Amino acid sequence: MKVMTSRTFVKNAIYDDATKTLLLNYFNSFSEFQTTNPDSPISKETYEDYLNTGNNVDKLIVQEGARILRTFTHVENVSFNIE
DSSP, X not given: OTTOTTGGGEEXXXXXXXXXXXXXXXXXSHHHHHHHOTTOOOOHHHHHHHHSOHHXXXXXXXXXXXXXXXXXXXXOEEEEEOO
């Protein structure tokens, strides 16, 4: 998922070939992110600014979704799980 600007915050990505859907699961909290990425220079403030602001999340969904659909022509749907 190198084309994604938010890839740092993606916990995992699952592609369902039957539905041609890419499901992106983002970390549920900064604690979960930090546990998985203990050496990351990302601060709690940066994490929260990126994923806890409505405008940023809306922008992420539109821009990342478009980028994925444009880059991976076999993907027809993108689903985001951001809690």
